[in-house]
Amino acid sequence: MKCIINGKVVLKDSLAENLAVVFDDKIQKIAELKDINTADYEIIDAKGKFVCPGLVDMHIHGYLGADVSDGDAHGIKKMAEGIIKNGVTAWCPTTMTVSKKEIEDAFDAVREVKNSTEYYGARILGVNSEGPFINPSKKGAQAEEHILRPDADFILANKDIVKLFTVAPEVDGALDAIEKVAKDGSVLVSMGHTNATFEEANKGIEKGVKHTTHLFNAMTALSHRNPGVVGAALSEENVSVELIADTFHIDKGLFGLIAKIKEDKLCLITDCIRAGGMVDGDYTLGGQPVHKEGIKCLMPDGTIAGSVLELNKAVANILENTDLEVFEAVNCASLNPAKALGEDKEIGSIEVGKRADFMIADEKFNAQMTILGGEIRYKGE
Numbered sequence: 001m002k003c004i005i006n007g008k009v010v011l012k013d014s015l016a017e018n019l020a021v022v023f024d025d026k027i028q029k030i031a032e033l034k035d036i037n038t039a040d041y042e043i044i045d046a047k048g049k050f051v052c053p054g055l056v057d058m059h060i061h062g063y064l065g066a067d068v069s070d071g072d073a074h075g076i077k078k079m080a081e082g083i084i085k086n087g088v089t090a091w092c093p094t095t096m097t098v099s100k101k102e103i104e105d106a107f108d109a110v111r112e113v114k115n116s117t118e119y120y121g122a123r124i125l126g127v128n129s130e131g132p133f134i135n136p137s138k139k140g141a142q143a144e145e146h147i148l149r150p151d152a153d154f155i156l157a158n159k160d161i162v163k164l165f166t167v168a169p170e171v172d173g174a175l176d177a178i179e180k181v182a183k184d185g186s187v188l189v190s191m192g193h194t195n196a197t198f199e200e201a202n203k204g205i206e207k208g209v210k211h212t213t214h215l216f217n218a219m220t221a222l223s224h225r226n227p228g229v230v231g232a233a234l235s236e237e238n239v240s241v242e243l244i245a246d247t248f249h250i251d252k253g254l255f256g257l258i259a260k261i262k263e264d265k266l267c268l269i270t271d272c273i274r275a276g277g278m279v280d281g282d283y284t285l286g287g288q289p290v291h292k293e294g295i296k297c298l299m300p301d302g303t304i305a306g307s308v309l310e311l312n313k314a315v316a317n318i319l320e321n322t323d324l325e326v327f328e329a330v331n332c333a334s335l336n337p338a339k340a341l342g343e344d345k346e347i348g349s350i351e352v353g354k355r356a357d358f359m360i361a362d363e364k365f366n367a368q369m370t371i372l373g374g375e376i377r378y379k380g381e
């Protein structure tokens, strides 16, 4: 068995020093270092760095030139191995509003990788199907010609692999679809790319919406006379929200306010596209051209097209721009998404019995080491 020592251990409700974390593929023991005989274990010295739970990215389209919507298993493996270096140990490959055939091919490619018994990188929890049941007026970077009327049967026919999906609650047929998927209970329903009023959003929530796709982006804004989808998502305490905390999609001045309101319902995501981890230049998103410059990705008409954010960087951004404690900021990218996805019995925090998924990170949350199911899968310089 292995044992991590000399770290600042990021527990779900505190930051603790002088602890030893003992694990095989699961966490077996968390004890005071003085109560452990280190000779019994393979020792990993964290050298004073943060020992965090492995991060969970529930919304990521691409990385290192690959895109989930390509429907290519090799590309999905490349992403899974790439994001390990950012401390991500579990993720939801995310499809775009592309043609139904392309979405189905992407589902199949994710199935193939997820069902592989060989190591492929960060563990796949299931697909995040972003669309195609969205409102054309809030399509953002999604392709309008592929938008479809909400269809619960399409989601339920793929519930073996789909973990969550996005729907605009105000479009024709949405409420019935939301109700049907929510009743089944195996797929998380998220509202997004939506032009709903506050009332329409609340109707969606009544029918079973429990999550919000990238809060603020591609939805009706919060205004004092029209609280919109943002107002509904912030008001309803059982609804979790995703946030692209790259400081460009959302002004950093709002991070603290959102964290205060949503508490353990705030889930940091990357919404990263294939340009992530790549040099500045021209790329595509769902077949549409995108230009990356620094932290920005724009379509030719200026529409924001996903991000190139990395999840450990999102944690650093939240910490830098709020007065959250380290454990609270880390929870936003580990325990909170794990809870939203119903995976928190297995992953999301450093607790006995959970999977031995860790990120050892420096003060800026650069991953120094990533451990997946007890195996060291990444080691920085």
Ligand SMILES: [Zn+2]
Residues within 6 Å of the ligand: 059, 061, 094, 130, 271, 306
């Ligand atoms: Zn997205």
